[in-house]
Amino acid sequence: MSPLLDITSLDVDFGGEAAVRDVNLTLDRGEVLGLVGESGSGKSVTALSVLGLLPRNATARGSIRLDGTELLGAGERALTRIRGDRAAMVFQDPLSAFTPVHRIGDQIAEAVRAHRDIGREQARTRAVELLDLVGIPEPALRAKAFPHEFSGGMRQRAMIAMAMAGEPDLILADEPTTALDVTIQAQILDVLRTAQRETGAAVLLVSHDLGVIAGTADRVAVMRDGRIVEQGTAAEVFHRPREPYTRQLLAAVPRIDAPREPRPPTGGTVLKVRGLTRTFPVLKGTVVKRRTGTVYAVDGVDLDVRRGETLALVGESGSGKSTTLFELLELAAPEGGTVELFGQRLGSLTPAEAKALRRRVQIVFQDPMASLDPRMPVGDIIAEPLRTQGADRAAVARRVPELLTQVGLDPAHADRFPHQFSGGQRQRVGIARALSVAPELLVLDEPVSALDVSVQAGVLDLLRRLKEELGLAYLFVSHDLSVVRNIADRVSVVYLGRTVEAGPVDEVFARPRHPYTQALLSAVPLPDPERERERQRSRILLAGDPPSPTRRYDGCRFRTRCPLYVQLTVDEQKRCAHDVPGFEQDGAACHFPRARTVL
Amino acid sequence: MTTATRPAPAAAPTGRSALVLRRFLRNGSALTGAVVLVLLFLLAFLGPYLTPWSYSHIDYGALRSAPGPDHWWGTNRIGQDVFAQTVRGLQKSLIIGLLVAVLATGLASLVGACAGYFGGWTDRLLMFCVDLLLVFPSFLVIAIVSPRLRSGGWFAFVALLTVFAWMITARVVRSMTLSLKEREFVRAARYMGVGPFRIIWRHVLPNVASFLVIDATIQVGGAVMSETALSYFGFGVQPPDVSLGTLIASGTGAAITYPWMFFFAAGLLVVFVLAVNLVGDGLRDALDPTAEGAAR
Ligand SMILES: Nc1ncnc2c1ncn2[C@@H]1O[C@H](COP(=O)(O)OP(=O)(O)OP(=O)(O)O)[C@@H](O)[C@H]1O
Ligand code: SF4
Ligand SMILES: [Mg+2]
Numbered sequence: 001m002s003p004l005l006d007i008t009s010l011d012v013d014f015g016g017e018a019a020v021r022d023v024n025l026t027l028d029r030g031e032v033l034g035l036v037g038e039s040g041s042g043k044s045v046t047a048l049s050v051l052g053l054l055p056r057n058a059t060a061r062g063s064i065r066l067d068g069t070e071l072l073g074a075g076e077r078a079l080t081r082i083r084g085d086r087a088a089m090v091f092q093d094p095l096s097a098f099t100p101v102h103r104i105g106d107q108i109a110e111a112v113r114a115h116r117d118i119g120r121e122q123a124r125t126r127a128v129e130l131l132d133l134v135g136i137p138e139p140a141l142r143a144k145a146f147p148h149e150f151s152g153g154m155r156q157r158a159m160i161a162m163a164m165a166g167e168p169d170l171i172l173a174d175e176p177t178t179a180l181d182v183t184i185q186a187q188i189l190d191v192l193r194t195a196q197r198e199t200g201a202a203v204l205l206v207s208h209d210l211g212v213i214a215g216t217a218d219r220v221a222v223m224r225d226g227r228i229v230e231q232g233t234a235a236e237v238f239h240r241p242r243e244p245y246t247r248q249l250l251a252a253v254p255r256i257d258a259p260r261e262p263r264p265p266t267g268g269t270v271l272k273v274r275g276l277t278r279t280f281p282v283l284k285g286t287v288v289k290r291r292t293g294t295v296y297a298v299d300g301v302d303l304d305v306r307r308g309e310t311l312a313l314v315g316e317s318g319s320g321k322s323t324t325l326f327e328l329l330e331l332a333a334p335e336g337g338t339v340e341l342f343g344q345r346l347g348s349l350t351p352a353e354a355k356a357l358r359r360r361v362q363i364v365f366q367d368p369m370a371s372l373d374p375r376m377p378v379g380d381i382i383a384e385p386l387r388t389q390g391a392d393r394a395a396v397a398r399r400v401p402e403l404l405t406q407v408g409l410d411p412a413h414a415d416r417f418p419h420q421f422s423g424g425q426r427q428r429v430g431i432a433r434a435l436s437v438a439p440e441l442l443v444l445d446e447p448v449s450a451l452d453v454s455v456q457a458g459v460l461d462l463l464r465r466l467k468e469e470l471g472l473a474y475l476f477v478s479h480d481l482s483v484v485r486n487i488a489d490r491v492s493v494v495y496l497g498r499t500v501e502a503g504p505v506d507e508v509f510a511r512p513r514h515p516y517t518q519a520l521l522s523a524v525p526l527p528d529p530e531r532e533r534e535r536q537r538s539r540i541l542l543a544g545d546p547p548s549p550t551r552r553y554d555g556c557r558f559r560t561r562c563p564l565y566v567q568l569t570v571d572e573q574k575r576c577a578h579d580v581p582g583f584e585q586d587g588a589a590c591h592f593p594r595a596r597t598v599l
Numbered sequence: 600m601t602t603a604t605r606p607a608p609a610a611a612p613t614g615r616s617a618l619v620l621r622r623f624l625r626n627g628s629a630l631t632g633a634v635v636l637v638l639l640f641l642l643a644f645l646g647p648y649l650t651p652w653s654y655s656h657i658d659y660g661a662l663r664s665a666p667g668p669d670h671w672w673g674t675n676r677i678g679q680d681v682f683a684q685t686v687r688g689l690q691k692s693l694i695i696g697l698l699v700a701v702l703a704t705g706l707a708s709l710v711g712a713c714a715g716y717f718g719g720w721t722d723r724l725l726m727f728c729v730d731l732l733l734v735f736p737s738f739l740v741i742a743i744v745s746p747r748l749r750s751g752g753w754f755a756f757v758a759l760l761t762v763f764a765w766m767i768t769a770r771v772v773r774s775m776t777l778s779l780k781e782r783e784f785v786r787a788a789r790y791m792g793v794g795p796f797r798i799i800w801r802h803v804l805p806n807v808a809s810f811l812v813i814d815a816t817i818q819v820g821g822a823v824m825s826e827t828a829l830s831y832f833g834f835g836v837q838p839p840d841v842s843l844g845t846l847i848a849s850g851t852g853a854a855i856t857y858p859w860m861f862f863f864a865a866g867l868l869v870v871f872v873l874a875v876n877l878v879g880d881g882l883r884d885a886l887d888p889t890a891e892g893a894a895r
Contacts, residue, residue: 326786329790354792355792358790358791358792359792362790362791363787363790365783365786365787367783370782370783370784371783371784371786371787372784373784373788373801373802373805373806374784374806374888374889375615375805375806375808375886375887375888376615376801376802376805377613377614377615377618377888379613379614380614380615384788384791384793384801385791385792388791388792388793388794388797389792414613415613415618417888417889419888419889420888433787
């Protein structure tokens with residue numbers, strides 16, 4: 001039998017520049033093909049060209065056959081029919097797929113009607129069924145919502161529902177979970193697999209995340225610089241990669257089950273935070289601003305960092321990680337709670353003391369482009385903290401090349417501007433700037449999450465080396481638990497602005513006690529097809545989205561999503577609903593902590 | 600990723616100002632503009648020594664005479680030497696134009712950046728002043744104040760023109776600063792302990808520099824023009840003293856019959872404004888590291 005989708009020697013150019021070269025792919029009915037590669041490798045372009053969705057300045061050559069019909073060069077009308085009927089697409093940004101002014105349910109119903117000749121009412125019913133299938137709570141009600149009223153995760157589900165509406169033979173999913181948190185990612189991948197089972201469609205899954213691919217794809221193709229470098233079954237590619245590039249890529253992925261080095265000996269306490277809080281007013285009105293509510297961005301965070309140790313601060317997007325860091329670095333009295341930096345309590349510092357503290361604490365930001373002044377040569381950027389601390393010209397001139405060398409950059413590039421460096425190099429510049437004044441505590445806000453895996457591995461290595469050489473302490477914010485496992489000694493988990501569990505990484509990862517930590521850990525995909533599929537069976541899937549930080553919660557704030565809560569007796573549930581679980585050092589903020597192995 | 604590590608060179612890395620200068624000097628048209636400006640200054644300040652005539656001297660023997668060996672650029676209708684008058688006017692206009700532009704843009708960027716960066720009461724107070732000045736009938740104020748300032752000389756006049764030329768720019772700079780303040784690199788500088796004024800100087804102003812430079816080049820022409828308008832109404836530069844503006848104003852009527860009375864002054868003004876624009880464009884490109892053609 002001929003394959004469902006057959007791409008032969010596909011070339012795509014953008015205004016003369018090659019984006020995709022000589023790509024050959026086949027996809028059978030009901031099969032899931034994973035397409036992996038780093039940013040710019042041509043994965044998305046390949047997927048887009050199947051549905052004729054390439055931008056105007058692109059030219060494609062070769063052949064793409066869907067069930068024997070040539071798609072490349074087909075007319076717009078034929079393509080539109082195919083898009084509605086035989087193939088559907090799931091994008092990274094689901095907002096772009098919905099028309100903002102129509103209700104979600106109506107849009108899905110329309111997609112149903114485009115495919116099947118049924119009445120309006122029936123189509124609506126079908127739309128609600130589909131929304132239910134993808135796990136949207138109260139589907140009948142939610143069908144009446146507009147796209148912007150949905151959270152990111154819900155939009156992605158609705159988009160999958162829309163893709164299923166046409167009962168397609170082929171679903172193209174382009175980075176469907178890249179913008180989402182791990183727990184939501186796990187939900188969406190689960191839904192995608194359900195969709196695939198229900199419709200029996202073939203799926204082309206594009207992702208840069210090897211873990212996501214490993215858990216879902218039957219076959220895998222690895223792309224690099226517009227070419228497919230390796231293709232095979234998932235087991236072959238992950239366990240017996242033939243190409244050195246694939247091997248490199250696999251080696252670079254931080255794994256949550258990686259062996260760990262023993263923890264280094266640690267010294268005295270560098271940073272101690274107790275019950276930190278920070279709120280933001282919600283303002284309405286343009287001329288006269290009225291306060292209509294409060295965002296409880298940080299609402300009880302505890303942290304302990306010791307000399308020579310890396311503490312990872314972990315939590316989902318919006319859980320208040322960055323806000324916590326910024327509160328520390330303001331060096332002002334916190335809104336609530338206490339912060340002690342090097343034994344000095346914030347809020348009672350003289351300007352001279354504050355200046356001395358500034359030297360000892362430095363920060364590295366997430367987005368290396370945004371955190372470097374685009375109009376300053378990197379030499380000046382790196383020298384800025386030095387100058388601020390009053391270093392003279394000669395000292396600066398000596399230090400800058402030294403620092404550049406230390407972070408693996410060419411000292412001769414000191415007079416270049418940030419935009420002349422790659423993402424990884426820019427992050428190195430950011431690290432060099434932080435190191436320039438020989439700090440003792442380095443605060444890192446998601447320093448590698450904007451980078452490709454291989455670049456990320458380089459930066460993580462650099463951080464590890466620097467810590468060893470200079471005896472630094474790190475406060476490392478991340479949402480990626482695999483990275484945390486790779487670099488941190490201790491971990492502190494926050495949920496909705498509050499610390500829920502903390503402890504040594506070995507301890508917490510092996511025997512998490514808080515149900516949220518357990519869910520987080522179990523949601524991390526492993527780049528290993530067999531083990532990942534095994535994990536999927538026992539995966540703890542959290543229901544719904546994180547609740548809004550604009551309201552206060554009685555009792556445990558994790559209650560609405562807690563998988564343990566539903567198993568408790570009524571009396572026990574009462575306790576969760578009324579008493580706020582306390583948090584002690586190296587404990588778990590849960591009334592019924594039960595250690596559970598999830599890795 | 601290039602991780603090649605060479606032994607550290609002994610020379611200090613080039614700083615921003617040196618880089619900007621280097622990029623400016625490499626830009627042909629900007630350099631031309633700068634050279635023309637220098638030549639204009641030379642002409643304005645050395646010119647009077649080249650000619651035996653002074654700008655106010657009246658040669659009754661040569662009324663409205665065409666350019667010739669005696670009077671190089673001719674004479675006007677009462678027999679004053681056009682060359683002497685033009686270079687004298689050029690002196691005045693060069694100084695007024697450039698000084699007003701630099702001062703107004705400087706004041707605007709200082710006020711705008713401070714208002715935007717500090718926010719709160721500073722912002723409210725400064726913006727109140729800006730709005731107040733905006734609603735003042737500037738012409739009237741200058742008309743009233745300028746006779747009293749005559750003893751203060753041309754500088755008082757420059758100051759007066761400046762005071763009424765910076766407000767709109769300040770408002771724009773303020774709103775640009777508001778968005779820059781939220782950028783991570785400003786936050787980074789703050790957490791490094793860089794003081795607020797240093798942040799404004801090192802991070803905010805360079806990032807609004809493109810706007811400031813364009814604004815300043817426009818201000819140059821604007822200042823020369825408002826000076827002319829004011830002289831016309833009897834304020835500012837008064838006879839027998841002259842500026843390019845007054846010369847053009849008085850020569851306009853004779854532009855066709857006695858072209859030399861008009862075209863030398865007008866031509867120099869055009870050359871002046873053009874040169875300023877070339878320098879401005881070059882400066883903008885030199886300050887913007889992503890500008891094309893000026894890479895590195
Ligand atoms: N200046 C502000 N005004 C109002 N709300 C804010 C402000 N800064 C942060 N918040 C809110 O506080 C909460 C915590 O935000 P924060 O940026 O600290 O999260 P995060 O954990 O760093 O998330 P991410 O992983 O996405 O970076 C969010 O709900 C956010 O919307
Ligand atoms: S306190 Fe109750 S609701 Fe909260 S995490 Fe523990 S079991 Fe779940
Ligand atoms: Mg953040």
